[in-house]
Amino acid sequence: MIPVQGVEGQTVAVLGLGRSGLSAARALQAGGATAVCWDDNPAARASAEAQGYAIRDLSRAGAFDDVASLIVSPGIPHLYPEPNPVIAAAWEAGVPVDNDIGLFFRSFAAAGFDRFDSPPRVIAVTGSNGKSTTAALIHHLLQEAGRDSELAGNIGRGVLDIDMPGDGGAVVLELSSYQTDLARALTPDFAVFTNLSPDHLDRHGGMGGYFAAKRRLFAEGGPDRAIVGVDEIEGQYLANQLSEGPGDDRVIRVSAARKLSGPGWQVFARKGFLAEWRKGRQVASIDLRGIKGLPGAHNHQNACAAYAVLRCMGVAPKVIEQGLHSYGGLPHRSQLIAEVNGVQFVNDSKATNVDSALKALLAFDRIRWICGGLEKEGGLAALAPGLPHVAKAYVIGREAASFAMQLPGVEAEICTTMARAVKAAIADAQPGEVVLLAPAAASFDQYDNFEKRGEDFIACVRAELGQ
Structure with missing residues (x-):
């Protein structure tokens, strides 16, 4: 568990008592806060109460009088198509609204980093398609390379339920637009943008709002390195916004549709072969065609993004290639x-x-x-x-x-x-x-x-x- 920092002695409200809500309540109380919980579903409230959590009807007048902040589960609308009434009440009361992802980012680095020679890195993956596979593949490749890794967020465990990885390890987060849109802190070491296609448009007020929610992962904290799929115009725009010039290798461009060129850092797949180029020269190549866990160009894009992250972590291409061959794929995804x-x-x-x-x-x-x-x-x-x-x-x-x-x-x-x-x-x-x-x-x-x-x-x- 990652105890939430900076909440000791505070009363913090939690709205939504699914996996992320209960995880947040546990981590808040581990950090010294009093969590008061609410869910519109009576069964969810009863289950939380049976686990010892205080239940408070956050829709009643005065519910936020002693509340320092409100933590919201990702499935609850906070802006479009219209704000949830409890969230609107928190706004009216001047109570800050956040989610478990925001709590994680503000608490993770304070959880004993002084004992590490090489502090764990946080890798965050977002996009419309492929983010689950990319996150799981990064996690798998790290483990195959002998690195300690935790997989969490929109996949695996609740982000505040994870164990602290070991020296030189990593936390790999899959983040949906629902999660990136509301988090008040977003500071990964490495951030991945896979691609963008229309989805969840009612929740974000259209395509522009949807892209803006994804873009927050890169704009709010500024990752040390950004791995950006550039097969759509939104990715091209994002890579350009983050880069200081053609040779800026803090931005790694990824494609599964074309060869990329220039003096920067690129990883792309063509005709089933992954290629890494840096400073205008090819430095590695991997044949992806025989990897049954990653069929098709879309999975080759996922492989390119995961490969780029592992290279940022200092893992050699041959070690990555071995890990790709042992990847079995995720349930329900190819x-x-x-x-x-x-x-x-x-x-x-x-x-x-x-x-x-x-x-x-x-x-x-x-x-x-x-x-x-x-x-x-x-x-x-x-x-x-x-x-x-x-x-x-x-x-x-x-x-x-x-x-x-x-x-x-x-x-x-x-x-x-x-x-x-x-x-x-x-x-x-x-x-x-x-x-x-x-x-x-x-x-x-x-x-x-x-x-x-x-x-x-x-x-x-x-x-x-x-x-």
């Missing part, structure tokens, strides 16, 4: 779950938006594509470059018919349920093809979350294959 009679079965349930689904389609040559669900804003037109890779689509979800109508030139079968889609895809699949779940839609019309959808796909595949 996860190879079976290979039978020359047919691969890949679970990419995390492909909840069009951009991430397109990247999955481009990763394979001939696909039996299971898709559909709760369609997001913007339609499916952007999937067009990937549709020639689709042998046939098997559409699930309550609106399967309307989803299928937006796939021009693709043979589509309306299956509605996962079980029917998997059965039909297996019956049709030929050696060399991939049965791919990449929904290009949210899961909430049929499942509680994308994890449940992916688990159902895996269960259906195993049932059909008799595994």
